[in-house]
Amino acid sequence: MLRGTFRRPRLFWIGTAVAVVALGIAAFFVFRSTGTVPTSVAFSEFLIDVEAGRVRAVTVEPDAVLFERLDGTKFQTIAPPGYIASNATFVTGLTARGVRLDVNQPKPSNAGRYGAIAMGFLFFVMAGLVLMRMMTGRVPSLERTRTVDLEQVPVTFADVAGVDEAKDEVSEIVDFLKDPARFSTIGGRIPRGILLIGPPGTGKTLLARSMAGEAGVPFISASGSDFVEMYAGVGASRVRRLFKDARRHKSCIIFIDELDAVGRNRGGNSLSHEEREQTLNQLLVEMDGFSQSDNIVVVAATNRHDILDPALLRPGRFDRQVMVGNPDIRGREQILRVHTKKVSLEPEIDLRSIARGTPGFSGADLANLVNEAALIAARSGRQSVATTDLDAARDKVLMGVERKSVAMSEHERITCAYHEAGHAVVAALLPDADPLHKVTIIPRGRALGVTMQLPEADRYTHSKPYIESQLAILMGGRVAEELFLRQVTSGAANDIERATDLARRMVCELGMSPLGPLHFRRPSGAFDSDSRASGFSEETARRVDDEIRTLVMRGYETARMIIERQRGAVRALADELLEVESVDADRLRQILAAALTQSTPPPMLATESAGSAAL
Ligand code: ADP
Ligand code: MG
Numbered sequence: 085m086l087r088g089t090f091r092r093p094r095l096f097w098i099g100t101a102v103a104v105v106a107l108g109i110a111a112f113f114v115f116r117s118t119g120t121v122p123t124s125v126a127f128s129e130f131l132i133d134v135e136a137g138r139v140r141a142v143t144v145e146p147d148a149v150l151f152e153r154l155d156g157t158k159f160q161t162i163a164p165p166g167y168i169a170s171n172a173t174f175v176t177g178l179t180a181r182g183v184r185l186d187v188n189q190p191k192p193s194n195a196g197r198y199g200a201i202a203m204g205f206l207f208f209v210m211a212g213l214v215l216m217r218m219m220t221g222r223v224p225s226l227e228r229t230r231t232v233d234l235e236q237v238p239v240t241f242a243d244v245a246g247v248d249e250a251k252d253e254v255s256e257i258v259d260f261l262k263d264p265a266r267f268s269t270i271g272g273r274i275p276r277g278i279l280l281i282g283p284p285g286t287g288k289t290l291l292a293r294s295m296a297g298e299a300g301v302p303f304i305s306a307s308g309s310d311f312v313e314m315y316a317g318v319g320a321s322r323v324r325r326l327f328k329d330a331r332r333h334k335s336c337i338i339f340i341d342e343l344d345a346v347g348r349n350r351g352g353n354s355l356s357h358e359e360r361e362q363t364l365n366q367l368l369v370e371m372d373g374f375s376q377s378d379n380i381v382v383v384a385a386t387n388r389h390d391i392l393d394p395a396l397l398r399p400g401r402f403d404r405q406v407m408v409g410n411p412d413i414r415g416r417e418q419i420l421r422v423h424t425k426k427v428s429l430e431p432e433i434d435l436r437s438i439a440r441g442t443p444g445f446s447g448a449d450l451a452n453l454v455n456e457a458a459l460i461a462a463r464s465g466r467q468s469v470a471t472t473d474l475d476a477a478r479d480k481v482l483m484g485v486e487r488k489s490v491a492m493s494e495h496e497r498i499t500c501a502y503h504e505a506g507h508a509v510v511a512a513l514l515p516d517a518d519p520l521h522k523v524t525i526i527p528r529g530r531a532l533g534v535t536m537q538l539p540e541a542d543r544y545t546h547s548k549p550y551i552e553s554q555l556a557i558l559m560g561g562r563v564a565e566e567l568f569l570r571q572v573t574s575g576a577a578n579d580i581e582r583a584t585d586l587a588r589r590m591v592c593e594l595g596m597s598p599l600g601p602l603h604f605r606r607p608s609g610a611f612d613s614d615s616r617a618s619g620f621s622e623e624t625a626r627r628v629d630d631e632i633r634t635l636v637m638r639g640y641e642t643a644r645m646i647i648e649r650q651r652g653a654v655r656a657l658a659d660e661l662l663e664v665e666s667v668d669a670d671r672l673r674q675i676l677a678a679a680l681t682q683s684t685p686p687p688m689l690a691t692e693s694a695g696s697a698a699l
């Protein structure tokens with residue numbers, strides 16, 4: 085990989101030059117005062133010279149005695165401590181012989197002088213930082229050396245799986261880069277700016293690199309956040325530099341990651357906003373300035389295209405937008421195939437069923453899954469990866485690493501077992517909920533216990549009953565603790581938070597409350613908190629809060645009703661958990677089947693019937 089360095093901005097060089105000159109001047113003054121050092125002689129020699137009348141002048145320095153002979157030669161010597169001060173006859177003797185006597189006050193030592201210089205220098209640096217902070221609203225990180233990565237990429241389209249539509253869309257650009265002449269003779273305008281939009285880990289960076297690899301052109305990359313971190317004006321000059329670097333190549337791809345960092349619609353701080361604006365303008369200028377002969381394609385990636393400045397999306401700029409979404413089941417299978425190529429697999433492994441069991445996983449998650457599975461297999465001394473390794477890896481990726489070292493007291497274990505059993509039984513009994521996958525009371529990540537459900541198929545939308553069952557399941561933990569252990573603990577804090585968020589989304593975004601299909605925007609910043617900016621009146625705000633509470637409480641009541649009827653099942657599951665700590669789907673089904681009171685599952689509590697006409 086080649087690395088080209090960004091030239092530092094002019095401002096930086098001026099600053100450096102000033103500092104060097106200042107240091108030089110300071111050093112000159114320090115060393116000038118020292119001058120040439122006279123020869124040292126023994127004190128006795130000095131006394132003999134004085135006796136013999138060969139001395140013309142004596143200068144008593146704080147740490148030495150300098151003297152000059154009649155012939156003009158200069159020497160220095162060290163007097164015994166206190167000798168001159170306590171020896172009046174010595175002094176009168178000198179004057180009697182007509183010797184000139186000077187006494188110099190102690191001067192600040194060299195160490196002191198260096199200290200003062202260092203302080204001064206530090207002061208300048210600090211003042212500079214403060215100034216910059218005032219100018220740009222942030223302190224630049226000085227230790228950072230900025231580089232643009234420039235590489236000849238070995239990655240090709242074969243390494244990117246499960247995003248076929250996106251690949252199709254960009255393949256046209258690759259053809260253009262391979263053979264620009266073909267396109268220019270026809271006269272068509274090839275899009276020069278491509279925006280890859282998608283959640284993290286879906287392979288946007290990978291796709292951009294594979295474009296360069298396929299076309300066989302250099303890949304020059306930078307991150308949007310690099311452009312806005314520094315002094316005012318620096319971002320713009322970096323953008324200029326980036327494009328200048330790029331123009332040196334016959335053809336190439338410029339990749340800008342996190343485009344939203346530069347292209348944000350409006351910033352918080354008005355001054356840093358200005359800096360961002362300059363950077364953004366420079367980017368637009370550079371992109372508008374492409375000539376027919378520049379075979380440069382700019383690829384950018386973002387997961388927040390909703391906040392991008394519209395100017396970026398105009399024709400001639402990032403006018404080709406490519407969605408890179410999370411893969412579906414077929415896509416996941418293909419991605420698994422790509423990543424298991426370098427791993428030796430047991431023949432029994434069925435990648436299709438692994439793909440089915442990993443809904444919602446991104447490409448990066450799947451790559452991680454395969455890697456974890458290989459590590460698990462290696463740790464247990466096997467030569468190839470088995471299905472059990474992949475299962476264990478999936479649980480690890482989904483639920484976090486087991487923390488066997490966490491010592492729970494017996495009471496905490498019991499609390500945890502009932503809490504999770506509460507979640508699980510509610511989940512098992514609600515018809516609209518996802519099937520249970522596993523319940524454990526082995527601490528993982530930050531959770532002490534986990535109840536895990538896995539959807540049977542990929543879900544892209546959620547029905548209202550599904551979300552309502554989610555609320556009830558979240559409440560199940562707290563309810564079980566209350567009913568069985570007569571206690572309320574902090575263990576449900578996260579459940580409560582998630583339930584409240586979910587209910588808020590139902591009311592404010594999904595139109596699933598009597599307030600109707602409206603979007604109620606929440607205040608997004610300190611300055612937006614007045615009710616007009618937050619999009620609704622105080623009266624409405626109160627009703628929104630009421631509805632959120634109603635939804636959560638309805639979930640709570642549902643959970644309570646189920647658990648009260650199914651005490652036997654909850655107790656049986658909790659006992660099993662206390663004994664074996666981890667219960668999988670099959671065992672779970674057995675336990676619940678044996679213990680469930682044979683009654684028809686209760687219907688969801690009355691959904692809104694009153695009030696829906698009120699708005
Ligand atoms: P993004 O830039 O969208 O956040 P990356 O391109 O950085 O995602 O993906 C991180 C890693 O995940 C890649 O290096 C690759 O190993 C894996 N990966 C992600 N998506 C895919 C995919 N579609 N096909 C193959 N591997 C993928
Ligand atoms: Mg990326």
Ligand code: ZN
Pocket residue numbers: 503507561562575576579
């Ligand atoms: Zn819980």
